[in-house]
Amino acid sequence: MKRLIALLALVLALPLAAPVLGQDTMPPAPYAYQQLEDPALEAKAQELMFTLRCLKCQSQSIADSDAPMAGDMRHQVRTRIAAGEDPEAIRAWLVSRYGDYVSYKPHLSSSTWPLFAIPVIVVLVAGFAIVRRMRARK
Known part of the structure; x- marks a missing residue:
């Protein structure tokens, strides 16, 4: 009888464990918390990151947010800036991907x-x- 109660408790507790399984387990992207080596490129990236909104936070910029998604977005911005892409082209790409809400400067x-x-x-x-x-x- 005790085994049956323990099994029933385990089965009932599984739905409560689902949110824990949804936690981010991947390490952050390389440029999520690491600046670019070239100060001029990093300044361009920072300027752009302060004009982009984190989608998980309460309207924080991706430069200020600690959310994993903001880290991924910072990584994308820095990678694309380092590759020589124009900041407005990066903004346009992020808006096309996430919608107008991602930009603090909507067109x-x-x-x-x-x-x-x-x-x-x-x-x-x-x-x-x-x-x-x-x-x-x-």
Whole structure:
């Protein structure tokens, strides 16, 4: 009977162990935490990394994040910079791979136009309301 209870407890505990099995067990990519040897190339990489958002963190840049995914993204940026690729081409590649959310500097497109239009509309409506209220007081 004790064996049956122990087996039942083990079977019931297995679903709780699933998140542990999903942990990252791979070592970080080589350039995740290692800077490029050329200071000029590293400066270009750092500048780009501060404009890219970590997808797992609370809107931290990949330069600031300790998440494994951010490390992989830093590795990609440094590898591509070292290969002579243009930072804007790297940004475009990351945006095509992960979507507009990855960039702190989104480009105007059919999916990002509200980011640019809504603040302008809010300012215009607020200005209209203020002017109208001031006219009503006079």
